[in-house]
Amino acid sequence: MAEKKEKKEKIPRQPMPEQKPEIRRRNFEEVPIGYTPETAMLEASRCLQCKKPSCVEGCPVQVDIPGFIGFIKDGDFTGAIRHLWTKNSLPAVCGRVCPQEIQCEGRCVVGKKGEPVAIGNLERFAADYERKNGSGDLPPKQSPTGKKVAVVGSGPSGLTVAGDLVVKGHDVTVMEAFHKPGGVLVYGIPEFRLPKEIVFSEVNFLERLGAKVECNTVVGRTVSLDELFEEGYDAVYLGVGAGLPRFMNLPGENLIGILSANEYLTRANLMKAYRFPEVDTPIPIGKDVVVLGAGNVAMDSARTAMRLGADRVRIVYRRSREEMPARGAEIHHAEEEGIELFLLTNPTKFVGNEEGRLTGMECLKMELGEPDESGRRSPVAIEGSEFHMDCDLVIVAVGSGANPLLTQSTPDMKLNKWGYIEADPETGKTTKKGVWAGGDIVTGAATVILAMGAGRKAADSIHEYLTWGW
């Protein structure tokens, strides 16, 4: 009897409907299809509405999770999004790309004895519902303070700062070097994980709130940091990201057919080259594709190559599966789509033909040695294990560093030995007066939500500064 009762009461976590792998591997449409209102309300009813919710502690921008889920449970979807906006100006993005399993959902009490509440899916639902059916009403804003803030870079951290400060009544201008705002949300994360229409809609929300967005502005070239202060800005936030691609520095790396993941993804996502020749930017189509690296950017690159029509896509990584830095869900999605993991392998040289086009690479098999400083077991080459691997397209996704374009022209701001900006981890203050920084340009390449968390802290600190001074 007891068992029967338990089954009746317990609602299982509502699965997210998805496009089938054999279909989606060749299209650029979003993989998860999204909850219906009914599913969302059912899933929301699983939340225990904890008095001291540990899920909120797991969220880098401290969204009031039981609060917004409560609105969804009652069918008040407009109430849910307005509640979300008080803490997060990019909910449609976060619901899609946050690693919830190690953040909010990782702390969910329901998850201790089963599956956690699908917080990310619910956040996404609320944002999508508002975009499609919402009233367009904006959250309240404080009266103008007369203070001007320049936000350099329109990626996740910059957009968070802009959203927070504009609501507090400041005059905010976001400056973006590319011709479209969004940073990595637009050039890096593919359409099938984060439709660009959603990013532009989130940016448009900020513009309707009163933030100005100036594209085609390369701070460090079009205008210098000091000139921004001369133009009357009271504070500057630097959220320029870690957009300098790393290469392997191997012989033959400049052969045609070897691209950084940044270039490959920028062509595909920002320039929409997957629609070539309807659009004018071409992209190399590989038949036998190798992606070097095993982070989320590598997964995005591999899945893009598959969608562009590759016969075979291999992820080549020098360590084993356990050490792969990509999220489990991303690796799972990639494998479902037919992408192969080729592990414990390291290229030593790229080989090309007379035209300078890539035809393959020379590789070594690796084995794992002792753990290094970071605790990961370091790969060691196996002697005599040289072998050749044919490929016609290599995408290098082995990480990125700090782009020196801006910091080079700002000598009075302290950088660390890798070229990242030194900023107070609690406030985002840099060593230059009136300048804050956050996101990947401070920490090195990390996640969207960590960049947003850094933006939140910096926005609070900038607001204090504009209100009270140092």
Added chain:
Amino acid sequence: MFKIVRREEMAEGTVILNEIEAPLIARKAKPGQFVILKANEEGERVPLTMAETDSEKGTITIIYMVVGKSTAIFRDLKVGDEYQDVIGPLGKATHLENVGNVVCVGGGTGVAVLHPITRGLKDVGNHVTCIIGARNKDLLILEEQMKAASHDLRVCTDDGSYGRSGFVTEELKDILDSDKDIKLVVAIGPVPMMKFVSKITKEYNVKTIVSLNPIMVDGTGMCGGCRVSVGGETKFACVDGPEFDGHEVDYDELAKRLQAYSEDEKKCYEDYCALENA
């Protein structure tokens, strides 16, 4: 949006000049720097080095040869039409210093890029000899302007229809033979021309600067599409250049990399021309 305020056709309509309203760029631009232009929503990002900037009028001038779909779209823009996006100034400016006797060598549309650099070198006190070349008389551009920007202008055409018959490299050789006090050569033009100029100046041990034109996407150092080998090291032309020591550049690699999308480019251009003619 960036409005075209002046348009000229040069070299039998194959080379086009656009003067574009871009006050923020005009205010900061220095000789040697480039911009990235995108004509419309579906367009690609095309890098072009500025031939002229006017900070008072708030305009920049680009000169380009029509070689493919994107430049054909640019060509079809009229005065009063707009480029959707213009980004810049990008790249490092030319290092302008008084070193004494200088020779500036320009080929094809490279002459347009060379023009502000030549004038800059003259303005800081150098004695500037200039050699410009083209396939024939009708394809020669900016002769008057180059004459005004230098002390001594020499013109070459491949077919001998104007000026000296032959390549600019022959004229350069003669100058280097007669004047042992040349301190610097600046060469801008097609890759083979820069390669051969560098080969000659190496023999004479004269410092040589070239401006490279690899394929670019963002132009801000974030993709590495424009990477070139200089002195055995990989450099990004958009942030480390576009100017480099001519004796250190791997021209053969650059020439090959420029062909990366040649088939796509050809197809795109043919489709566009067919559409225009229909």
